Amino acid sequence: MADIQLERVTKLFKQVRAVDDVSLEIGDGEFVVLLGPSGCGKTTLLRSIAGLEQIDGGRIRIGGREVTDLPPRKRKIAMVFQSYAVFPHMTVFENIAFGLRMGKTPKAEVTRRTEEAAALLRITELLGRYPSQTSGGQRQRIAVARAIVMEPQVLLMDEPLSNLDALLRLEMRAELKRLLGEIGSTVVYVTHDQVEALSMGDRIAIMNAGRLIQVGAPLEVYDGPADRFVGGFIGDPPMNFLAATPERRDGKIVARIGGAGEVHADGGAGGLEALVGKEVVLGVRAENIEVVEASKADGLLRGRTLVVEPLGSHNLVTLDVDGQVLKATTRPDMMPKRDAEVGLRIDASRIRWLDPDTGRALAAGE
Amino acid sequence: MTAEATTTRPARPERQAIPMRRRPRGREWLLGRALTYAAAVLLALFILLPIYLIFISAITPREHAFTYPRSLLPAEVSLNSITFFLNASGVLDSFWRSVQVAFITLVLALLIGAPAGYALARYVFRGRNTYRLMVLSTRAFPIVILAIPLAVTYLRIGLDDTVLGVALMHTALALPFAVLITSSIFVSVPREREEAAQTLGCNPLQAFIRVSLPLALPGLAAAAIFTWVISWNDVFAATILTLRNPTLPAKILTALTQSPIYYQFAAGFVMLVPSLVVIFFIRRYLLGLWGRVVK
Numbered sequence: 263m264a265d266i267q268l269e270r271v272t273k274l275f276k277q278v279r280a281v282d283d284v285s286l287e288i289g290d291g292e293f294v295v296l297l298g299p300s301g302c303g304k305t306t307l308l309r310s311i312a313g314l315e316q317i318d319g320g321r322i323r324i325g326g327r328e329v330t331d332l333p334p335r336k337r338k339i340a341m342v343f344q345s346y347a348v349f350p351h352m353t354v355f356e357n358i359a360f361g362l363r364m365g366k367t368p369k370a371e372v373t374r375r376t377e378e379a380a381a382l383l384r385i386t387e388l389l390g391r392y393p394s395q396t397s398g399g400q401r402q403r404i405a406v407a408r409a410i411v412m413e414p415q416v417l418l419m420d421e422p423l424s425n426l427d428a429l430l431r432l433e434m435r436a437e438l439k440r441l442l443g444e445i446g447s448t449v450v451y452v453t454h455d456q457v458e459a460l461s462m463g464d465r466i467a468i469m470n471a472g473r474l475i476q477v478g479a480p481l482e483v484y485d486g487p488a489d490r491f492v493g494g495f496i497g498d499p500p501m502n503f504l505a506a507t508p509e510r511r512d513g514k515i516v517a518r519i520g521g522a523g524e525v526h527a528d529g530g531a532g533g534l535e536a537l538v539g540k541e542v543v544l545g546v547r548a549e550n551i552e553v554v555e556a557s558k559a560d561g562l563l564r565g566r567t568l569v570v571e572p573l574g575s576h577n578l579v580t581l582d583v584d585g586q587v588l589k590a591t592t593r594p595d596m597m598p599k600r601d602a603e604v605g606l607r608i609d610a611s612r613i614r615w616l617d618p619d620t621g622r623a624l625a626a627g628e
Numbered sequence: 629m630t631a632e633a634t635t636t637r638p639a640r641p642e643r644q645a646i647p648m649r650r651r652p653r654g655r656e657w658l659l660g661r662a663l664t665y666a667a668a669v670l671l672a673l674f675i676l677l678p679i680y681l682i683f684i685s686a687i688t689p690r691e692h693a694f695t696y697p698r699s700l701l702p703a704e705v706s707l708n709s710i711t712f713f714l715n716a717s718g719v720l721d722s723f724w725r726s727v728q729v730a731f732i733t734l735v736l737a738l739l740i741g742a743p744a745g746y747a748l749a750r751y752v753f754r755g756r757n758t759y760r761l762m763v764l765s766t767r768a769f770p771i772v773i774l775a776i777p778l779a780v781t782y783l784r785i786g787l788d789d790t791v792l793g794v795a796l797m798h799t800a801l802a803l804p805f806a807v808l809i810t811s812s813i814f815v816s817v818p819r820e821r822e823e824a825a826q827t828l829g830c831n832p833l834q835a836f837i838r839v840s841l842p843l844a845l846p847g848l849a850a851a852a853i854f855t856w857v858i859s860w861n862d863v864f865a866a867t868i869l870t871l872r873n874p875t876l877p878a879k880i881l882t883a884l885t886q887s888p889i890y891y892q893f894a895a896g897f898v899m900l901v902p903s904l905v906v907i908f909f910i911r912r913y914l915l916g917l918w919g920r921v922v923k
Contacts, residue, residue, distance in 0.1 A: 314823050334826045347824035351842045360838075364829030412828065 264325025264338070264415035264448055265290045266311065272319035273306050280306040281317070282472035293442060293449045295463035297456060299495065303472040304452045305344075305420055311450060312418050313337050325415055335364075340414035344421040346405040348393045354380070354404055355389040361412045379411035382441065399430045406438070410445055417447045423458065435461060456496045460484060468492050485547075487614060490621035493545050499578065499589045502551070505618065506544040508534040517544055520584035523563040526610045534615060534624070542624070545614035551590035552607040553579055553598060559605020567598050581606070679900060686710055686897035690890040713894035722879035725791055726860060727902060729875055732795035733802055733859035734852055740799070741806025741855075742848065746836070748807065749814035760811075763804045771801075775868045782869055789873050794866050798859040805858070806851050813847030814840065849910040856906050860899075 266288040273281040281303045288294045296304040309315040311322060313334035321330045329337045340361070348357050359376045367375070380386045383403040388396055393404065402422060409417060422438070423431045439462050442449050453459055459466045460480040467477045468491075476488035487493035493501035506517035508527065515534045516524040525544065527534055534542065554562060565581035565588060576591045579598060583606070590606065598604050615624045680700075689706040714720055747753075748760060778797070779788065787793035817840045825835035841848075866878040874882065880895045887895075 312827055314826070333831065334823070335829045335831060339827060341824065341827040343820050343824055345818065345820050347818065347820040349821060349825075349839055360825070361828035364834070408824075408828070418827075 265292075266416060266448060266450070267323040268307075268311070268320070269323070270320035271307065271310060271317050271322060273303075273310055273315055274318045275306075279472045281310060283320070284469075284472075284474045285320075286467055286474060286477060288448060288450065291446050291448055293451065293462065293464045295459040295466045296450060296452045296469060297459040297466050297495075298454065298469035300454055302469045304454075304469050307469070308341075308418050308420055308450060308452045311337075311416070312339055312341050314341075338415040339418055340409035340412045340416075341418040342405045342409050342420065342422045344424060346401045346425075348401050348404050348408070350393050352392075353389065354385065354391050354393065354396070357393065357404055358389075358407045358411050360408065365412075375411050379407040382410070382444075383407045399426055399434070402426060402434065406441075410441075410447070413445075414447060417442070417449045419449065419451045421453055422451075424453070424455070438462070457498070460496070466496075468495065470495075485612070486623070487545070488623055490543065490545070490616055493614065493616075497547060499548050501545045501547055501614070502588045502590075503616070504544045504546075504583065504586050504588065506542050507540070508538045508542060510538055517542065519544070519563060519586070522565065522584035523561075525563055525608050525613070527613065527615075537624075541618045543616040543618045543621075545616055545623075546608055546612060548578070548589045548591045549576075550609045550612040551588070552609075553581075553590050553592045553596060554605040554607055555598075556603040556605060562605035562607055565604055565606050567600055567602050567604060570598060570600060572597070682893055682896045682900065685890065685893035690888070709890045709894040710897065713891055713898060716883075716891075718874075718879060719876075719898075722874055722876040723898065725794075725873060726876035728791050729795045729798060729866075730856050730859040730902075732792065733798040734855045736795065736799040737802040737806040737855040738810075738848065738852060741803050741851070742810045744803075744807045745810030745812075746814050748811040750819065760808075763807050766800055767804055771864055775864070779868050787869075789870050791873075794869050794875060795859070797865045797869060798862055801862065801865065802855040802858045805854050809851040809854065810844070810848060813844045813851075816847075817843045853907055853910050857903060860903055 266286075268284055268286040268288075271281055271284045272279065284303075284307060286294075296307060298304045306315060310317045311324075313329065313332060313336075317330065321328060323329065324337055324339070334341075349360065352360065355376055358379055359372050362372045362375060377386065377389070380389055383406055385400060385403045385407065388400060388404070393401055396404065402425070406422065409419075423434055426434060435458060451462065463480060465477060466480055466483050468475045468483065470491050476483055476492050478486075483492065484496055487496065487501060490503060493503070504519055506519050506525065508515055509518050509524070510516075511524070515527045515538070517527050517534070518524050556564075563583065565583040567579055568582050568587070569580040571578040571580075572594070574594070576594060577597060579590050579592055581588045581590060581604070588606075592598070616622065617624055684700070684702050686709055687705055687707060688702045688709075689704055690709055690712075714723075744763075748756065782788040782793055787796070821839050821843075822832070822835040825839045826832065830838060861877065862875075863877040863881050866875040867881060870878055876899060880899070884892060884895075
């Protein structure tokens, strides 16, 4: 067990800054997910922690020990690769035992720990087989067993579930979370799947274009995205963004959305006061918008339904609000007609106000 | 292979473990099969028939060598021709020399060629593509042009007429192939496996030896056979670089014009055998020691 400290880590590929000045502290036993679109540098950052990439700037410490210039084998880490990278010329047993054998562990202990790891991942009956005789899901388990058998201080996982089909992924996600909770290792987990990130991590670190954008607990990040990118990347559907203009009305601040009406901005409106008459961006999640029948919509924001998608547990309604597109969810029994006028009640306390130029959240919006 | 044993949902289709199901066999399938086999047999005959004829002629008494038409079965077995050939002065020495030369060539070409091939496959460096092309340039010069300067150089440094001298020349001839074949092999062995080994306690060399090398063995065996054959078959370089200590092909070449036909058959046969033995032993690596697993 160990903590990880990343201090201004930078990695260049030719002229491209794959990882750009990333600083991050990961606590002992913490499960941190590196999340971002493909090519954002998350895998490169993970490989830098593993020692598979030489960084061009900054330092990396694991358990207080400087490892920046150490090769992977001396970092006390273990890694699960996206392709699993199992060794096809060895049996499953030899695959899992590989690291222990390299470390000259006594024979009896190799056998015991290998069997324990296999049992933990429920692949005991595969031990005598070759990887070519196993399925994709089983290979994934072999790769995880091979890593955790080392009892590493830090476990690094690079999109371990991305090669599994949807059902199996769902199953493995829960099982991995259970397993990793049990062994209590510090885990850095890379994924581009925001659902995986939300459901598994203690904290999520969101990256874009090599930079670390926001770090926080899943719900913190979900409810309070630091900028437009995070809000749009996390959540399904992504956060709605509407151009709005703050105005003063009877001593209160409201945000006018073109000709569609106004939204009350009581909660956290402090920062808006200074912006009266200027442009801001209103960010709100689909589930924080209530769709109301037009007859009861006095004083509410007005919208016109474009598409209504029943999804079983809820309906997803796509709306036109003064030329801007908005998505809202409704209860299953609230089923507006297509192309109908409706009212929209937005929970003011759940609104995120953003700067239209930088895309960053307005500081006082907290 | 029942690969579904542990997963909890038995009916779930898994991506990689579904056994290939054969389609019902129709007439077209039969015809295709027959054609495949016919082609294989023809190809085999093309190679094997001359070898067989040499073999027959080598083990029948020398009078039979002149009979026509040839019978496909030996009327009489006699090792006279072969023993005569082997007992001819210097033949056994040349044979032994050839084996040594070919062996040294094989070892040197792989020792130098495989790392170069590995570097070409794994690392991006300035001038990589040029290097890949330049490797072949040693074969672009006709060896005839190189022969005289080379012989002079050898004479000067005292390498002429030695086993090592010929082996070095053969290594130079075989290296381009060794480099290019091995590089294409290492390209096909995924780098992530080596990296996985490194995270599990290997230094880069150990990772290579324990993970990539076993997976590359079939290809390396092919490269080894190729090198062996290049050296074993070479007449020209060996003839120029040796005088009193020729390799077997050089020895046979000088003796060929003045020797009777049964001597030539016996020589041909003796030339064949070591190559067959080498190929036989390396063959199992060629067929893919790990079955279909190198994915």
